[in-house]
Amino acid sequence: MTALPSQARVVIVGGGIVGASVAYHLTTLGWRDVVVLEQGSLSGGTTWHAAGLVGQLRSSSNLTQLIRDSVDLYSRLEAETGQATGWKRCGSISVARTVERMVQLRRNASVARSYGIEAEEISPKQAGERYPLMRTDDLVGAVWIPGDGKANPADITQALARGARAGGAQIHESVKVTGVKLERGRVAGVHTSQGDITTDVLVNCAGLWARELGRMSGVTVPLHACEHMYIVTNPIDGVTSDLPVMRDGDGHIYFKEEVAGLLMGGFDPWAKAWGMEGIPEGFSFGTLPEDWGKFEILMRNAIERVPALETAQVRLLMNGPESFTPDNYFILGEAPEVRRYYVGAGFCSGGIATAGGAGRALAEWIIADRPPMDLWQADIRRFAPFHANPAFLRERVSEIVGVHYFVAFPNRELESGRGLRRSPLYERLQARGACFGSKMGWERANWFAPAGVTPKTEYSFGRQNWFPHAAAEHRACREAVARFDQTSFSKFLVQGRDAEAVLQRLCANDVAVPPGRVVYTAMLNERGGFESDLTVTRLAGDAYLVVTGSAQTTRDADWIRRHVPEDGRATLTDVGSAYAVIGVMGPRSRELLSRVSSADLSSAGFPFATSREIGIGRAMVRASRITYVGELGWEL
Ligand SMILES: Cc1cc2nc3c(=O)[nH]c(=O)nc-3n(C[C@H](O)[C@H](O)[C@H](O)COP(=O)(O)OP(=O)(O)OC[C@H]3O[C@@H](n4cnc5c(N)ncnc54)[C@H](O)[C@@H]3O)c2cc1C
Numbered sequence: 001m002t003a004l005p006s007q008a009r010v011v012i013v014g015g016g017i018v019g020a021s022v023a024y025h026l027t028t029l030g031w032r033d034v035v036v037l038e039q040g041s042l043s044g045g046t047t048w049h050a051a052g053l054v055g056q057l058r059s060s061s062n063l064t065q066l067i068r069d070s071v072d073l074y075s076r077l078e079a080e081t082g083q084a085t086g087w088k089r090c091g092s093i094s095v096a097r098t099v100e101r102m103v104q105l106r107r108n109a110s111v112a113r114s115y116g117i118e119a120e121e122i123s124p125k126q127a128g129e130r131y132p133l134m135r136t137d138d139l140v141g142a143v144w145i146p147g148d149g150k151a152n153p154a155d156i157t158q159a160l161a162r163g164a165r166a167g168g169a170q171i172h173e174s175v176k177v178t179g180v181k182l183e184r185g186r187v188a189g190v191h192t193s194q195g196d197i198t199t200d201v202l203v204n205c206a207g208l209w210a211r212e213l214g215r216m217s218g219v220t221v222p223l224h225a226c227e228h229m230y231i232v233t234n235p236i237d238g239v240t241s242d243l244p245v246m247r248d249g250d251g252h253i254y255f256k257e258e259v260a261g262l263l264m265g266g267f268d269p270w271a272k273a274w275g276m277e278g279i280p281e282g283f284s285f286g287t288l289p290e291d292w293g294k295f296e297i298l299m300r301n302a303i304e305r306v307p308a309l310e311t312a313q314v315r316l317l318m319n320g321p322e323s324f325t326p327d328n329y330f331i332l333g334e335a336p337e338v339r340r341y342y343v344g345a346g347f348c349s350g351g352i353a354t355a356g357g358a359g360r361a362l363a364e365w366i367i368a369d370r371p372p373m374d375l376w377q378a379d380i381r382r383f384a385p386f387h388a389n390p391a392f393l394r395e396r397v398s399e400i401v402g403v404h405y406f407v408a409f410p411n412r413e414l415e416s417g418r419g420l421r422r423s424p425l426y427e428r429l430q431a432r433g434a435c436f437g438s439k440m441g442w443e444r445a446n447w448f449a450p451a452g453v454t455p456k457t458e459y460s461f462g463r464q465n466w467f468p469h470a471a472a473e474h475r476a477c478r479e480a481v482a483r484f485d486q487t488s489f490s491k492f493l494v495q496g497r498d499a500e501a502v503l504q505r506l507c508a509n510d511v512a513v514p515p516g517r518v519v520y521t522a523m524l525n526e527r528g529g530f531e532s533d534l535t536v537t538r539l540a541g542d543a544y545l546v547v548t549g550s551a552q553t554t555r556d557a558d559w560i561r562r563h564v565p566e567d568g569r570a571t572l573t574d575v576g577s578a579y580a581v582i583g584v585m586g587p588r589s590r591e592l593l594s595r596v597s598s599a600d601l602s603s604a605g606f607p608f609a610t611s612r613e614i615g616i617g618r619a620m621v622r623a624s625r626i627t628y629v630g631e632l633g634w635e636l
Pocket residue numbers: 013014015016017018019037038039040041042043044045046047048049050051052053054175176177178205206207208209210213228229230318319320321322344345346347348349350351352353354
């Protein structure tokens with residue numbers, strides 16, 4: 001065993017497919033001094049028992065692009081490294097039992113084509129010709145992706161590791177990272193079971209263990225393990241290695257050829273969370289007990305699709321843990337809590353397909369110290385600390401597993417882990433027929449059902465049931481006046497001697513304005529790129545109120561904080577939950593407010609883009625004359 005180095009340019013924790021991919025890409029991009037630490041053996045976490053499907057059809061365009069990169073890499077990796085990968089371009093068929101599913105497949109195929117991926121809509125008959133074992137009389141249609149394939153996940157990991165080693169990386173197995181050394185909010189080194197390593201850059205690719213590893217350094221990595229199962233049969237007549245991968249989302253199932261038999265797995269609509277008390281010590285190449293009761297529904301659906309399964313001999317029911325996140329996207333990027341602490345984890349059952357592209361994206365992110373493209377859907381800064389609450393995660397991930405094969409209707413809301421954050425007006429809105437959605441944990445009224453209408457969105461790809469009711473609200477706002485509960489907006493106080501200088505550097509508009517002025521502005525990065533759009537209200541010479549979108553909370557706070565110079569005097573305090581906000585918007589908003597306030601609300605007395613305290617009834621409130629609706633209005 002080679003001794004651990006005392007120093008490295010970067011330490012990657014975790015020798016699964018993701019850690020190996022990050023190491024491979026860092027070395028191919030020219031970094032030599034790369035160290036991977038794996039507590040057990042390479043691929044011994046979740047990677048070894050993955051089914052190995054690599055499908056490019058996704059509802060997110062960024063994901064599609066990353067998986068396309070994976071396919072490019074996997075198809076050349078064996079020739080490049082001399083290590084077998086099991087990669088086979090067998091193509092895939094995704095079938096639709098319903099019209100809605102077909103709409104989604106068609107849309108996903110169109111996204112795929114925009115990234116240069118060949119994707120063809122085919123009839124049930126054509127699907128049957130490509131997959132003779134499949135029953136097709138109940139299908140509406142299908143999509144054929146000739147470039148999709150399958151791989152051996154453990155072999156891909158070994159090939160990536162071999163490529164990384166050839167590029168100068170050191171990979172140490174049986175070395176556990178026990179702590180991360182921080183200095184002045186930055187990574188300074190790691191403590192391991194075999195000594196310390198000094199490093200400026202840490203990459204947490206610790207799979208199921210990533211949340212716990214993050215917690216040691218105050219880094220939020222909201223993921224939780226769930227059970228994921230598949231069976232493998234003995235050989236079945238007609239199954240050859242050329243058989244395409246087949247996905248039947250309506251049945252929650254997928255199929256892949258495995259040694260002339262079938263591997264069939266699925267995404268249970270409500271799966272079982274696992275590892276409530278933490279991941280057991282020494283869990284390496286581990287599996288979980290078979291659960292035929294839970295698998296039965298998937299098995300029944302599978303027999304409906306491939307009747308030959310009825311008589312096939314099942315040689316294995318594999319139950320393995322995989323980590324899932326609160327929104328079914330993986331977690332990538334630099335943690336807002338610690339500089340140069342990167343995370344690549346929570347791959348929600350898509351880690352094999354995604355690792356090639358995601359590993360490259362993360363390596364480029366580390367080298368350039370910024371994301372290589374818009375990766376917001378996967379960006380770690382979309383979460384806040386409350387997302388790592390174990391009780392919330394347990395409830396949420398159980399639903400997330402099934403989301404994998406949901407029909408991705410627009411405006412679809414998750415049902416679990418709701419009600420985390422409520423505005424003081426919540427009950428009143430509910431009494432008025434609000435149909436709530438959730439954003440950054442906040443319950444927000446999406447639309448209001450009039451008397452006699454149930455406040456529940458009926459999902460469809462066409463016009464949904466809320467349309468006429470939202471139209472009535474819209475008309476009221478345009479022609480008269482409407483009130484909005486905007487409490488969920490994020491609010492920061494930026495204070496201190498250098499508050500103006502910090503915001504002035506980041507904001508595109510001039511925020512060196514007198515107290516009482518509101519500036520609507522973009523917040524930019526060094527390349528003139530867009531980080532956020534927000535309103536900046538000057539409260540005093542050394543104090544600003546910054547109001548931004550709920551989803552941007554962590555990202556914007558991080559962006560502002562990281563631009564306070566080391567010797568700068570400015571602090572950011574998140575006051576989002578301290579203030580409720582009511583928007584009063586529309587041409588008659590002045591008239592309405594005048595009924596409850598004696599303040600001068602005329603254009604001369606309260607001009608646009610100004611803010612001050614006024615009395616409303618017996619309360620003093622901060623009123624800001626701004627609007628997102630294109631009409632006269634105030635935010636209170
Ligand atoms: C049954 C099943 C089937 C699947 N099928 C597919 C599929 O067909 N296609 C697909 O794309 N995905 C599939 N997946 C998902 C895929 O397996 C995972 O997304 C992927 O393996 C995750 O890789 P990883 O590198 O993030 O995690 P892991 O493989 O778990 O690697 C993390 C590593 O970190 C190490 N580690 C943790 N803590 C420390 C520490 N403190 N110090 C040192 N080392 C540490 C662990 O030992 C582990 O080896 C499947 C998953 C399951 C469970």
